[in-house]
Amino acid sequence: MTLAKYLRGAVAALAALLIAKLDPALAQEAAAEAAKPTIDSGDTAWMLTSTALVLMMTVPGLALFYGGMVRKKNVLSIIMQCFATTCIVTVAWMVIGYSWAFTDGGGMQSYLGGMSQFMLKGMTIDSTNALAATIPESVFMTFQMTFAIITPALIVGAFADRMKFSALVLFITLWVLIVYAPIAHWVWGGGFLGGAGVLDFAGGTVVHINAGIAGLVTAVYLGKRAGYGTENMAPHNLVYSLAGAALLWVGWFGFNAGSAVAAGGRAGMAMAVTQIATATAALAWMFAEWLVHRKPSVLGIISGAVAGLVAITPASGFVGPAGALWIGAAAGVGCFFAATTVKRAIGYDDSLDVFGVHGVGGIIGAILTGVFAVEAIGGAKGALEGNVGQIWTQIEGIAATVIWSGLATFVILVVVNILTGVRVSQPVEIEGLDINLHGEVVP
């Protein structure tokens, strides 16, 4: 496939040279033809599909997953937060987010993209981004937009049941531009982490560690929910959560296999390892819970599946099936203990375990990518192939993300708190956000 593309380009260039001897005007036309990027219809078709799949992860996938886990008095507030985040990020990404993440930043290139595509200037039906030369830029931009949407949407699980909606609107807008866009640029847009050789195929660092840390900071900053530890905060409908988790799972094929930005062997392998790691992690969580708490629960098996999806995200496209199995097992058990034992021991109230699942799962996945990467699959060797240094490179990526996400999220929260206040009043929280913030209830 790729060879054919090169050949086509080479033939066109050769033809241009030959024609130049004969007719200068024709030569110019042929040279333009040679320089014009080759859009591959197979790649484009797959990326159009992937984009739709990733959007489906947030609405309705994540909205249902989270919606089922909160109490009934707050279910509308959390699905509203997911839906509104989708809309806010779309506009922010169109205005400047895409440009900051995926264009050349000149002197600042290591840290941030430029302003050249402000308001998507220069995006035409013929344009491409050098990072994905075989698909139209419009598709690449929208595909990346769906990643920018789900990342802040993941965070809302951490502060569920207690954040003001006005604060959420401000927080999401600032966060996606100040935290997400730069980190996406560091890893994928030509920034310093990608340059250092950090392996993150589909966003274990950019999306999941980032959202996990931001979730932890927000949960601690807002404080515990009223009645935490004494009142019954059981999920109100785990059937919704299971439907949501299943939509996340299916959508994740667009997330991981789509991150190949091509319809080829690497996308296929990414899909296979995603499936394997997810199922393994679901079983690992289920068995761990069965041993510790005596019963295998629905919430447990679906939480394990999401933990596996998270952990395989950076590794898909780099590891093989055996690596996926180990990554899934580690994520299932690791996230189970993070979201149950460790959370209780430390005593923070991350309502829906954004840190325990996405933060911890993302870190497990990022490190194990450095262990299990196979050169024949992704062109990068992991520790098992003798490249032990890759683990340190992965840790460098984790550290940079944790520091920036943690600090910037904190500063954004302080600013938002000054502007609107971040937390609802206690009577509002006790009566429920749905009726007080949105004027609606689920009977």
Add this chain to the structure above:
Amino acid sequence: MKLVMAIIKPFKLDEVRQALTELGLQGMTVTEVKGYGRQKGHTEIYRGAEYAVNFLPKIKIEVVVPTKMVDKAVEAIVAAAKTGQIGDGKIFVVPVEQTVRIRTGETNESAL
């Protein structure tokens, strides 16, 4: 006339309804309720967080019967609703002063 009020396990509702119908009783009112007696509640665990659920779901049946039918009705409910396990429920019998069928204006036993 007496009001027979029975709190039973939800899955026993159909057997109790059948037993009362066989006695010739027409109609009853059923409500989904929550409560506890000696059974107390149970414990639910979500991601390691344990919640004691004190109020368990039960069904409350209300049926007004002629006084001479009370004992048979109570026996029928006990027979149908009994599992022998803790949490089978309770029956209360209270006197009723008056009954009116709204459609026809009939009163008392002829309105049952």
